[in-house]
Amino acid sequence: MDVPERGDVDHLIDPQPLPAFARVRYEPPTETVSDxxxxxxxxxxxxxxxxxxxxxxxxxxxxxxxxxxxxxxxxxxxxxxxxxxxxxxxxxxxxxxxxxxxxxxxxxxxxxxxxxxxxxxxxxxxxxxxxxxxxxxxxxxxxxxxxxxxxxxxxxxxxxxxxxxxxxxxxxxxxxxxxxxxxxxxxxxxxxxxxxxxxxxxxxxxxxxxxxxxxxxxxxxxxxxxxxxxxxxxxxxxxxxxxxxxxxxxxxxxxxxxMPTLPVDDVDLLVVDELGKEISGAGMDTNVIGRYRVLNADDPETPAIKLIYARGLTEATKGNGNGIGLADITRRAALDQLDFQKTYANALTSGSLAKAKLPIVAPDDEFALRTAFAALGGYDSDTVRVLWIRNTEDLSEMWVSEAVRSDLPDAATVLEQGSLTFDDGTARFTGSSAPER
Missing domain, CATH: 3.40.50.11440 (LarA, N-terminal domain)
Structure with a gap:
């Protein structure tokens, strides 16, 4: 499938300053069966x-x-x-x-x-x-x-x-x-x-x-x-x-x-590293992201997430990208992982067609974030509320933008401060130790 290369779209959206980030551990108290x-x-x-x-x-x-x-x-x-x-x-x-x-x-x-x-x-x-x-x-x-x-x-x-x-x-x-x-x-x-x-x-x-x-x-x-x-x-x-x-x-x-939930309910941009059928039937847990996208069903009231950027699929999902349609933006690397036969078999059987739609496909992380920030309108790196998670099943550790820190619950601990950089368009976090919150 032909999607624009970086050079085809680079001039359409100007770069913006990035927010500062913090790596956070989120561990509400739980009970576990030992065996x-x-x-x-x-x-x-x-x-x-x-x-x-x-x-x-x-x-x-x-x-x-x-x-x-x-x-x-x-x-x-x-x-x-x-x-x-x-x-x-x-x-x-x-x-x-x-x-x-x-x-x-x-x-x-x-x-x-x-x-x-x-x-x-x-x-x-x-x-x-x-x-x-x-x-x-x-x-x-x-x-x-x-x-x-x-x-x-x-x-x-x-x-x-x-x-x-x-x-x-x-x-x-x-x-x-x-x-x-x-x-x-x-x-x-x-x-x-x-x-x-x-x-x-x-x-x-x-x-x-x-x-x-x-x-x-x-x-x-x-x-x-x-x-x-x-x-x-x-x-x-x-x-x-x-x-x-x-x-x-x-x-x-x-x-x-x-069940796992995000530490805050008001989010401008949620970045999800991976989605997959072994994580959730919808690829991303709809109760975590606040989106069902099903006919005759209202979305959950919380959380309120304006945009979702899904970066790729898990290995275990074997190309079944059902759930990619819950995102607003993805990247070329995710598109290359998709097996449309498996994805469509799932969507056509469930009748939940929206979950198999393709969102905007960015060439890389850098342009995907640039696209998201521009789409938010009135972007300000000091106030933008970003959560960056591995997937909707693993919410024990994540990166959050500086504007989110003051709203974190007591069960969240700041591990380090950090910044986001790009290596050939691919996102990388670098951090420095910070006192625990």
């Missing part, structure tokens, strides 16, 4: 395996998110099931992710340290899904699909994080229910779900479809995980089938209290 893998094994006691025959197959459904210790947790669940005399098999429960192909979904799992070698269980990544029934949600008829691989097992256990969703808010969002209904629906089920949810509401669609999955499949329940601000496991809980809709609201409330 989440052992906790996951123990929580399987909450599920009833009475109807599963000795040597029966148990499908362990795992998703595409970069959950803390998910490789260890998946391996421990597999090991516990094997010790109980069952035959575990891993089934990707990620809808259309990985380009909606078996190889792509296995590649996603491998990036999360979930492999046959690591866990000791085979992976059945077939994309086939069977229609269980048709339900009516509002005024819309929706077929409910379920993974053929999981449906052929004697039992199914889902393992997933409960957290705020990136497209909607409600008493149930991302978690066990959504994995059972959407993730295990594979591409066909995810497409049917999202098309209906956009018209009739996500929560109502989940509530209507879940009873079909519970009655027509061997779903035993799930292992729910809640992470804290530091993206470490704070809670592990086994939840039997029939209890998802009762327990998930409480777990979600805990997740919302502990």
């Amino acid at each position: 989440p893998a052992a906790a996951a094994r123990a929580e399987l006691d909450a599920l009833s395996f009475d109807g599963v025959p000795d040597g029966g197959t148990v499908a362990v459904a795992v998703g595409s998110r970069g959950i803390h210790a998910i490789g260890d947790i998946a391996a421990s669940v597999v090991a516990e099931l094997a010790e109980r005399g069952f035959d575990p098999v891993l089934v990707p429960a990620m809808g259309s992710h990985g380009g909606a192909t078996p190889d792509g979904q296995q590649e996603v799992l491998a990036s999360l340290d979930i492999t046959e070698e690591r866990t000791g269980a085979p992976i059945d990544a077939r994309m086939d899904a069977e229609e269980l029934a048709t339900v009516t949600v509002g005024e819309t008829e929706m077929p409910v699909y379920f993974s053929t691989a999981a449906l052929s097992a004697d039992a199914v256990v889902v393992v997933n994080r409960v957290k705020a969703h990136t497209n909607f808010s409600g008493p149930i969002e991302s978690g066990l229910t959504k994995m059972a209904v959407v993730g295990l629906g594979k591409q066909r089920g995810a497409k049917a779900f999202h098309s209906t949810a956009i018209a009739e509401g996500y929560v109502e669609t989940l509530r209507t479809a879940l009873p079909v999955v519970e009655s027509e499949t061997p779903l035993l329940g799930g292992v729910a995980l809640v992470e804290n601000f530091s993206e470490e496991i704070a809670t592990v809980e086994g939840v039997p089938t029939g209890s998802f809709l009762d327990r998930e609201p409480e777990l979600l409330a805990q997740a919302n209290e502990e």
Whole structure:
């Protein structure tokens, strides 16, 4: 794709003085499960395996998110099931992710340290899904699909994080229910779900479809995980089938209290080094950046961010740049990382087209920042409010412009003062030690 070179646009926007920066550590108090893998094994006691025959197959459904210790947790669940005399098999429960192909979904799992070698269980990544029934949600008829691989097992256990969703808010969002209904629906089920949810509401669609999955499949329940601000496991809980809709609201409330947030709500420019599907289903956590960009859904009230500059993609996302459309500016280096087939497979399945749009593509960091500052209007290097983060999952350390420092909460500590320089257009921070705030 042809985008302007630096020489083509350099004369259009004059350079501006840069703000001074400070490197900040942001660490609100948290609680952590010391051994989440052992906790996951123990929580399987909450599920009833009475109807599963000795040597029966148990499908362990795992998703595409970069959950803390998910490789260890998946391996421990597999090991516990094997010790109980069952035959575990891993089934990707990620809808259309990985380009909606078996190889792509296995590649996603491998990036999360979930492999046959690591866990000791085979992976059945077939994309086939069977229609269980048709339900009516509002005024819309929706077929409910379920993974053929999981449906052929004697039992199914889902393992997933409960957290705020990136497209909607409600008493149930991302978690066990959504994995059972959407993730295990594979591409066909995810497409049917999202098309209906956009018209009739996500929560109502989940509530209507879940009873079909519970009655027509061997779903035993799930292992729910809640992470804290530091993206470490704070809670592990086994939840039997029939209890998802009762327990998930409480777990979600805990997740919302502990989820990563920016230290301030009023931001002129947010710079994000990387986005990716393992970080968030939307590439960037929409609750962190305050942007859903979904039809029939209002954006979160906070934070208020005027512009977002996304610099690139993670390695683990394997070119799936879904979420790049949440940014206002990106750079050529990010464009070169994009795999449009994977990105479009995700966007077309979810119906969330805005997240796959291309923002303004700058040739490099220097011109991207120049563009952002000019677009803010009335730019002043002494008052501009800039946050520079690695990604929306890792918010424990960041660079902030001088104007932000006085508004930092007590949980934020200034590590050093610094300045921003450019090496052939690529941004570099240099710092000098500063007293702790």
